[in-house]
Amino acid sequence: MRIRTLITKEFLDIARNRAALVPVVLVTVMSLVLPFGIAIVVPALTGRGLGHDADLVNVSAAAGADYDLSNDARVQLFLFQQFLMLFLLTPITGAMALAAHAIVGEKQARTLEPLLATPITTFELLAAKVFGALAPTFAISLIGLALYAGGILLFAAPGVAMAMASARTLMLILVVAPTAALVSLQSAILISSRVNDARTAQQFGVLIIIPLTGVLVAQFTGSLWLSASALGLAGLGLLVLWILLALLSVVVFERESILTRWR
């Protein structure tokens, strides 16, 4: 109940400060434009299909293995699958600003002390902050996802849309994306409650982009292919990591230090 109440406050705050969501929207738009530009627009402009590139065909071999696709379609499928991960996760880096500001922002606005004087527990406060940052970001991601799916249906080669509707895609959307978002936002909240400057928290928080970039690069070079079950395991690992981080956040949250030492 108290978590829901505080999430409502976060939503109201964000609704009155829409500029805070601009980075999330921008990253989402860029993540939409980029794959369609590479997979559809550039080949159309140059008149040379992606299936003519032997390297791309090789790294794409594992994509849509169960489907009878042309080389062009298989490369498109590969690219859309890879960019889907990027597309689902990069908006989280935008949401990092919200999460990083969560505790230190309340402190700086001097709104934290009256809040801590209520019966709210540390767990409830931190949970509300995480979900308050996650929900609007995820809503934007879902709108982007609908546009992404619509774009593939309309512009991709025949069979690509059908092949995209796979267990792997579902795993990415329903398991990996939310758990990765929780981990990164929880990290930012944890850091936000330990530093006295939102910029510091944000700088630490965006470090999540490093492992993500590593996975993407490995997949693009063909040295790593995450199957649906591998993504499921990754999601489970992220879920466990989030639970541990949530517990750690509660343990290291020091009301006293925040109230008495931060200036």
Added chain:
Amino acid sequence: MIAATGLTRRFGSRTVVNDVTFDVGRGEILALLGPNGAGKTTTLRMLAGLIAPTSGTVAIDGVQLTRATGSALRSRIGFLTEAPGLWDRLTVRENLRIYAGLYALANADATIDRALETFELTGRGSVRTAELSKGTRQKVALARALLHEPPILLLDEPTSGLDPEVTRSVRKLLEERRQAGCAILVSTHNLDEAERLADRVAVLHERLLALDRPATLRQRLTTGRLIVRLAGDPSAYIDAARTALPDVVDIAADGTALTLRLSDPERQTPALVAALVAAGARVLEVRAEMPALEEVYLHLMGDTDRGIGEPGCAYER
């Protein structure tokens, strides 16, 4: 309702509050008086369960405040922080609604309507708090602290920076809450406010320097001077006074009054009045000169901590 026993709080090697013991009963207002940095806010924070004492205990209605009992006990406390701490982008009503939710109030809207009415904020409910004046923000913060009708109120400088009209309405409200049986602890460095409002005054400067009713505190510094206001010229009765009290040498006529310094006012005052009446004086008023609470306060500060400067510089208005 509130019992602080041996409260001590250190930050590193610095002791901010040292062995402070007091209680606040039902229907009582206790003013915590002290200069800036005296430990008033730290004491309030310890009582609200926001920070733990280094040693000592806080009990609310007999239940010791600990990490385990903190959440439940905080629901019985209304805490006005030093800064209003309102969410600027939210309206007055939204701010109050969030806190109504945090206190799990039933009929939140009706409760908020009542609070807005009490603080004469009915027309301001849909205004964002960033647009409010300082006084109105303070009123909203007070409304928030009282929203769940807590039996215990901890108020950190509730009238600081408010205009006289708002200050008066805040005092009236606190009187009403006292009548309703609340235990109220008000931190202030406003002596006038402490004297007007509080049943008892606790003078704090790291440790508790004094704790008593304002009148009793004033009596501590009673000067022993008696003022006898007379009809007509008072100098005509100086001899009568000297005859009645031969051991009193410090007698003066000042305007319409005789002033005398008595060593034992309880014994000497009746004899003096009888002698003056016998001499034909028309006595209009007899009163002992009492120091203002301000003088008591400055005396306590000056006596106990010369380190903060001369007594006259011991507090800020």
